[in-house]
Amino acid sequence: MKIKSIVAGLGLCFICHSSFATTVGFAQVGSESGWRTSFSESVKAEAKKRGIELKFSDAQQKQENQIKAVRSFIAQGVDAIIIAPVVETGWTPVLREAKRARIPVVIVDRNVQVHDESLFVTRIASDFVEEGRKAATWLMSQPQAQQQCNIIELQGTVGATAAIDRAKGFNEVLAKHPQAKIVRSQTAEFTRAKGKEVMESLLKAEQGGKGICALWAHNDEMALGAIQAIKEAGLKPGKELLVVSVDAVPDYFKAMADGDANATVELNPHLGGPAFDVIEGYLKGKKDTEKLIRTTGDLFLQDTAAAEYEKRRLN
Amino acid sequence: MTSEATVLNSTPEQLKAARQARYSPGQSAHQFSLYLYPLLALALLLLVNLLLDPQFFSLQWQDGRLYGPLIDIVNRSAPVALLAIGMSLVIATGGIDLSVGAVMAICGAVCANLLLLGDWSIPAVIGLAVLTGLACGLVNGLMVSYLGIQPIVATLVLMVAGRGVAQLLNQGQIVTFQNPDFAALGSGSFLGLPVPVWLVLLALLIMQLLLRRTALGLFIEAVGCNAKASRYLGIDDRGIKLTVYLLAGGCAALAGIIATADIQGSDANNAGLWLELDAILAVVIGGAALTGGRFSLPRAVIGVLIIQALSTTIVVSGLPAKFNLLIKALVILLVLMLQSELFRHQLKSLFSFGKLRGGKV
Numbered sequence: 001m002k003i004k005s006i007v008a009g010l011g012l013c014f015i016c017h018s019s020f021a022t023t024v025g026f027a028q029v030g031s032e033s034g035w036r037t038s039f040s041e042s043v044k045a046e047a048k049k050r051g052i053e054l055k056f057s058d059a060q061q062k063q064e065n066q067i068k069a070v071r072s073f074i075a076q077g078v079d080a081i082i083i084a085p086v087v088e089t090g091w092t093p094v095l096r097e098a099k100r101a102r103i104p105v106v107i108v109d110r111n112v113q114v115h116d117e118s119l120f121v122t123r124i125a126s127d128f129v130e131e132g133r134k135a136a137t138w139l140m141s142q143p144q145a146q147q148q149c150n151i152i153e154l155q156g157t158v159g160a161t162a163a164i165d166r167a168k169g170f171n172e173v174l175a176k177h178p179q180a181k182i183v184r185s186q187t188a189e190f191t192r193a194k195g196k197e198v199m200e201s202l203l204k205a206e207q208g209g210k211g212i213c214a215l216w217a218h219n220d221e222m223a224l225g226a227i228q229a230i231k232e233a234g235l236k237p238g239k240e241l242l243v244v245s246v247d248a249v250p251d252y253f254k255a256m257a258d259g260d261a262n263a264t265v266e267l268n269p270h271l272g273g274p275a276f277d278v279i280e281g282y283l284k285g286k287k288d289t290e291k292l293i294r295t296t297g298d299l300f301l302q303d304t305a306a307a308e309y310e311k312r313r314l315n
Numbered sequence: 316m317t318s319e320a321t322v323l324n325s326t327p328e329q330l331k332a333a334r335q336a337r338y339s340p341g342q343s344a345h346q347f348s349l350y351l352y353p354l355l356a357l358a359l360l361l362l363v364n365l366l367l368d369p370q371f372f373s374l375q376w377q378d379g380r381l382y383g384p385l386i387d388i389v390n391r392s393a394p395v396a397l398l399a400i401g402m403s404l405v406i407a408t409g410g411i412d413l414s415v416g417a418v419m420a421i422c423g424a425v426c427a428n429l430l431l432l433g434d435w436s437i438p439a440v441i442g443l444a445v446l447t448g449l450a451c452g453l454v455n456g457l458m459v460s461y462l463g464i465q466p467i468v469a470t471l472v473l474m475v476a477g478r479g480v481a482q483l484l485n486q487g488q489i490v491t492f493q494n495p496d497f498a499a500l501g502s503g504s505f506l507g508l509p510v511p512v513w514l515v516l517l518a519l520l521i522m523q524l525l526l527r528r529t530a531l532g533l534f535i536e537a538v539g540c541n542a543k544a545s546r547y548l549g550i551d552d553r554g555i556k557l558t559v560y561l562l563a564g565g566c567a568a569l570a571g572i573i574a575t576a577d578i579q580g581s582d583a584n585n586a587g588l589w590l591e592l593d594a595i596l597a598v599v600i601g602g603a604a605l606t607g608g609r610f611s612l613p614r615a616v617i618g619v620l621i622i623q624a625l626s627t628t629i630v631v632s633g634l635p636a637k638f639n640l641l642i643k644a645l646v647i648l649l650v651l652m653l654q655s656e657l658f659r660h661q662l663k664s665l666f667s668f669g670k671l672r673g674g675k676v
Contacts, residue, residue, distance in 0.1 A: 158637050185635035189586040192578045197391055201630040204384045205368050251491055
């Protein structure tokens with residue numbers, strides 16, 4: 001069965017080589033979340049658009065499966081390999097094998113720890129700091145934020161890279177606006193239930209939330225929980241109290257369409273485009289790519305929310 | 316003189332005294348201090364909150380319900396309180412149930428998915444969720460009592476697998492629903508108090524009657540003290556163990572329903588995550604012995620209130636989030652030590668050291 005598929009793969013490779021199309025192997029983590037699914041879909045769509053032959057492997061969240069997949073890509077003689085690693089360590093041997101076979105490797109999303117950076121061409125990852133900056137820049141452009149603006153911040157899990165970097169980017173922009181400041185900041189562990197519970201307490205500690213102009217949550221789930229708490233406190237989220245967060249999950253678009261939330265920065269699942277750019281450049285002879293390329297998603301507002309919700313709900 | 320003769324010769328007053336002096340489960344001579352220290356800790360925590368936020372004790376009447384930080388604490392305690400009621404019984408038999416958090420997630424997933432199907436009435440959804448919880452309890456109970464597996468191992472199986480089952484039901488997504496009637500179970504109110512609080516009070520009342528007005532509580536404590544001895548006395552120790560795991564499963568189902576109704580969605584990864592540990596902690600704060608044989612439901616619920624008041628204090632305090640867990644650990648340690656008679660005694664002698672210098676130590 002396995003031999004057959006490898007033979008078939010080799011045969012396929014022969015055909016595609018003869019037709020001069022680029023073949024790329026993609027070792028994906030698996031389908032752990034909705035975000036991961038849209039990431040895979042985006043890579044597949046991008047490959048189709050560019051006429052690239054994509055060999056997709058689902059590792060079911062296991063590194064050994066990913067390493068197996070990469071080895072089979074090498075055996076098939078693909079032109080390039082994209083890896084979305086499950087874990088950071090243990091990649092050196094298989095990356096060496098790829099290098100020996102002169103196949104360029106692009107790492108996307110999570111990091112890999114290797115001593116020799118020449119083992120991969122580049123790494124493409126979401127820029128959490130920029131996400132925080134985008135959220136803050138939008139908030140500071142609102143009329144409510146021109147006078148005194150007190151902000152409640154719901155942090156992600158303490159110590160998570162996404163939480164640290166999003167806070168960093170947001171505070172960077174906030175530093176330029178003396179009228180705005182974060183008055184309460186507490187972790188709600190990236191979950192909806194905690195978001196509701198923590199927001200309840202914070203609002204009461206701030207005289208029922210009367211002096212608060214905005215809620216800044218490190219992800220949509222916490223914001224969705226907090227929106228319920230704001231409503232139960234008798235305030236109008238999205239109007240009396242602006243709500244901005246990061247991720248762009250379908251439920252949040254529904255909340256925006258209903259007017260309960262204001263803005264979200266998408267956690268970019270479209271990592272396929274930049275990855276293929278790098279690969280195509282490399283194959284044409286551009287070898288001096290930076291070792292880290294950062295991407296950010298777009299900011300979404302209420303005006304497009306209803307349409308986006310319909311689009312994303314179906315996925 | 317035989318004891319029979321004593322009874323025959325005693326006056327009505329003596330008989331009455333004898334009747335009152337007989338063993339009554341859950342009562343003890345130093346009951347006052349058993350309640351005193353947990354309540355003292357709770358009062359102290361609330362006082363700290365009052366200092367941090369002067370309006371902490373303020374209660375308003377808003378949208379037909381009481382509204383204020385104190386109500387929040389009681390309301391947020393509800394899921395863990397239900398877990399702690401079930402956990403008390405399991406711990407009283409010398410067992411432990413690590414799976415209750417995962418059972419919450421499963422029952423939540425069952426509710427959310429049934430509601431999405433649309434053609435199920437609310438009582439049917441609740442009934443099925445509770446049945447699911449009881450089924451989980453049955454699995455635990457059978458493994459512990461009839462297969463003789465160590466409780467911590469047996470329930471660990473469901474703790475790990477249960478979350479997987481919930482994820483399977485939800486297909487890896489967070490399943491949300493729009494159903495105001497069901498949501499009322501989590502965020503609605505009845506006679507001014509949140510519905511979850513009523514559910515806890517109801518569960519507490521029923522359980523307390525079941526345990527203390529029948530012999531069940533005594534049997535549970537007997538099995539916890541010495542299972543073999545109780546079997547020789549004619550107590551069905553396996554049946555008792557099965558019953559407590561069933562009850563714990565049922566309580567976890569109720570907690571899962573509340574948690575799901577509260578956020579109008581089922582989050583298989585996070586619903587009830589680590590709450591089993593909070594429940595165990597609450598039971599311990601309530602003075603139960605982890606080796607079994609002793610329990611008190613009201614004190615376990617006070618333990619839950621202490622934990623929740625502490626969480627609220629940390630949120631209100633405005634300290635950076637990275638201190639949360641450390642503060643929680645330190646305060647809990649202090650509460651537990653204050654409950655130890657030995658520690659109080661040592662503390663007392665420490666402060667009176669100067670007076671005692673020349674005298675006895």
